[in-house]
Amino acid sequence: MNKKGISILEVILLILILGLCGFIVYDKGFSNNNTVSNNSIISSKNNIESLEVDDALVISLLKKINRRMDCGTEFSYLRDEKVTAKSFSSEEIYNMALANLFDELGYSAFTDQTLEDEISDIIGHNYDFLHNTYTTCPPWQYNSIEKSYNVLNLEENPCGCTTGPHHTITKIMRAEKENRKINIYQRVIFVDPLTGYGYNDLAKKKQITDLVYENNMGVNVINENLASNIMKGTLYKIVFEESNNRYIFSYSEPIS
Numbered sequence: 001m002n003k004k005g006i007s008i009l010e011v012i013l014l015i016l017i018l019g020l021c022g023f024i025v026y027d028k029g030f031s032n033n034n035t036v037s038n039n040s041i042i043s044s045k046n047n048i049e050s051l052e053v054d055d056a057l058v059i060s061l062l063k064k065i066n067r068r069m070d071c072g073t074e075f076s077y078l079r080d081e082k083v084t085a086k087s088f089s090s091e092e093i094y095n096m097a098l099a100n101l102f103d104e105l106g107y108s109a110f111t112d113q114t115l116e117d118e119i120s121d122i123i124g125h126n127y128d129f130l131h132n133t134y135t136t137c138p139p140w141q142y143n144s145i146e147k148s149y150n151v152l153n154l155e156e157n158p159c160g161c162t163t164g165p166h167h168t169i170t171k172i173m174r175a176e177k178e179n180r181k182i183n184i185y186q187r188v189i190f191v192d193p194l195t196g197y198g199y200n201d202l203a204k205k206k207q208i209t210d211l212v213y214e215n216n217m218g219v220n221v222i223n224e225n226l227a228s229n230i231m232k233g234t235l236y237k238i239v240f241e242e243s244n245n246r247y248i249f250s251y252s253e254p255i256s
Contacts, residue, residue, distance in 0.1 A: 051175040051182070057247075058175045058184055061240050064122045065249055066170075067099035068092075069136035071161035074168060078188055078236060080201050082253040085123035090130040093119055098136055107138065109150045124248045137161055165216055166196040169224045169233065180242040181250070187233035191222060198222050200234045208232050 051058055065077045076092040077083050088096075097118040101110060112131050119129055133142045137159035140149040169189040176183050189198040189208065196219075200206040211232065214223040223229055235256045240247040 047179055049177040051177055053172040053175055055175060057182065058172065061182060061247055061249075062172070062184065062186075062238070064100060065096055065238075068095035069098045069102065069138075070095055070134070071137050071159075073163065073193060074190075074202065075170070077238065077249070077252045078168075078170075078190075078202065079252075080203055080254065082251055084251045085127055085249060088123070088127075090132065091134045093123065093127065093129060094132075094134045095136065096122055098140070107151045107154075109140075109148055112142075112147045112149070115149065120248075121246060122249055124243055164193055165219045165221050166191045166193045169198070169222060169230070171224075171230050171233075173235070182240040182247055184238040184240075186236045186238060187230050188236055189222065189224075189229070189233040196221055198229075198232075200232075 066075050068076070070091075072095075076088055076096070079087070094115075097115055100122070101114070101118055115131075116129065119127060131142055131144065131147075133140070138154055139152045139157050139159065141152055142149050168191050171187050173185045173187055175185070189211075190200070190202055190204060191198050192204055196213075197204075198208045198211050200208060211229050212223050212226055213220040215221075234254050236252055237255050238252040239250040241250040
């Protein structure tokens with residue numbers, strides 16, 4: 001074989017070797033990626049970890065802010081604009097904290113320091129809370145001298161919360177851990193308690209006219225188990241941020 005033929009053969013061999021090396025590298029990387037889902041790969045790249053919507057952490061964080069003790073039906077963190085910790089009134093914060101304390105203490109008295117610790121667990125230390133007697137069911141009275149909250153006699157101060165068949169509908173769509181934050185995405189349909197009509201806003205100006213209803217004990221109510229209904233609700237992002245080895249409410253806002 002002449003020198004020209006040898007040179008051509010060497011070039012062909014070199015191309016084959018380079019191609020084989022490239023295939024091995026690609027195959028190795030592809031095989032490794034196949035051990036994780038596409039979502040996991042994207043999450044890893046963006047430092048975001050997906051959480052199950054029924055994860056205990058997700059449920060417990062929402063539980064901090066989605067309850068109240070004054071028989072109200074709306075959620076204080078779901079408004080038509082961005083909500084931060086400073087957006088809450090002292091009465092709203094008291095309702096959230098009292099609902100959490102009631103799980104632990106029942107009808108027992110508690111100190112203002114106990115209440116402040118619970119508030120801190122919800123929204124952190126930087127909230128200027130006003131201690132006072134607020135309307136709740138059952139009712140507690142604040143004693144500024146003893147710095148304590150004492151439940152009033154239930155026989156002398158009876159109360160009870162009544163709810164109708166229509167209520168605001170919420171559903172967690174997804175949740176994720178992003179660095180030191182937990183992001184929860186929730187669909188919301190604001191429902192008029194009298195008419196049962198559904199809306200995209202708390203002000204109830206943007207009615208959703210094509211919702212599917214079902215009969216519930218003789219009353220037509222929005223079918224909240226129907227995915228097509230839920231997807232017509234407004235999507236909210238609720239963010240909790242890590243602080244002192246716990247997650248506290250940071251903000252919530254409608255995003256679509």
